[in-house]
Amino acid sequence: MGNQKLYKGSLQTIILKLLAQNDKMYGYEITQKVKELTKGELKITEGALYPALHKLEAEGMLDVEVAKVGNRLRKYYKLTEHGTKETVNKLAEMQEFLKTMQQLVNPKFSLE
Amino acid sequence: MGNQKLYKGSLQTIILKLLAQNDKMYGYEITQKVKELTKGELKITEGALYPALHKLEAEGMLDVEVAKVGNRLRKYYKLTEHGTKETVNKLAEMQEFLKTMQQLVNPKFSLE
DNA sequence: TTTTATACATAAGAAAATTATGTATATATT
DNA sequence: AATATATACATAATTTTCTTATGTATAAAA
Numbered sequence: 001m002g003n004q005k006l007y008k009g010s011l012q013t014i015i016l017k018l019l020a021q022n023d024k025m026y027g028y029e030i031t032q033k034v035k036e037l038t039k040g041e042l043k044i045t046e047g048a049l050y051p052a053l054h055k056l057e058a059e060g061m062l063d064v065e066v067a068k069v070g071n072r073l074r075k076y077y078k079l080t081e082h083g084t085k086e087t088v089n090k091l092a093e094m095q096e097f098l099k100t101m102q103q104l105v106n107p108k109f110s111l112e
Numbered sequence: 113m114g115n116q117k118l119y120k121g122s123l124q125t126i127i128l129k130l131l132a133q134n135d136k137m138y139g140y141e142i143t144q145k146v147k148e149l150t151k152g153e154l155k156i157t158e159g160a161l162y163p164a165l166h167k168l169e170a171e172g173m174l175d176v177e178v179a180k181v182g183n184r185l186r187k188y189y190k191l192t193e194h195g196t197k198e199t200v201n202k203l204a205e206m207q208e209f210l211k212t213m214q215q216l217v218n219p220k221f222s223l224e
Numbered sequence: 225t226t227t228t229a230t231a232c233a234t235a236a237g238a239a240a241a242t243t244a245t246g247t248a249t250a251t252a253t254t
Numbered sequence: 255a256a257t258a259t260a261t262a263c264a265t266a267a268t269t270t271t272c273t274t275a276t277g278t279a280t281a282a283a284a
Contacts, residue, residue: 037215070249
């Protein structure tokens, strides 16, 4: 996990993708889900997550719904219509980025 | 090219990889090579490149050799022994990052 | 002759994270 | 019963890494 800094710039896309496949999620749940899906490779910190969620909400990509579970509160986030459209774009951009980087760092490329 | 910010954090690795396969290169050459290899997808700006080269040099990853071509100067950079070792690590980290991100954003993943 | 390309560099500012800190409840461990 | 860990939110200070703007200078092309 010395590659945490490579994830810089991809947090928004990760959040949007998770919400696209899970309908609604709350912050803490997102951190746990990412840890699980990446087998501990990526640990989203609260200092990164919450500001990112607030920003996505401010941009109209997410709607919030506060729920009380026991005596503790949760903020459930879900994609707005706009957010759903943007998710498609962000995922396409991510795929292109991954493809380009793969070509750049692929050992085979040195044989050209 | 709305995905320039996804490249944040990967510049060092890109530079090292290019130097691993080209022995020695100068700054401007690197910007052109990246533009060519990525078909214009990624344009490295001077404001990002030169500080990055200076940092790699300060860290003992690169050696510099100044050359005069015509009346203009070039600074050729090449990997040090330490830089060569670090390149291997950085490339491994990059591969792991790409693999993880691929899994995270892969549409198929939503079928689990 | 004026624009574009080559070739370096740095400074100001923005974006996105890390690290540290804070509050509070719930559960597990000793 | 006491303490540590997990759950759940949040923000502030700082750092990293970039973009944008600016500067200098030579060479080639329009």
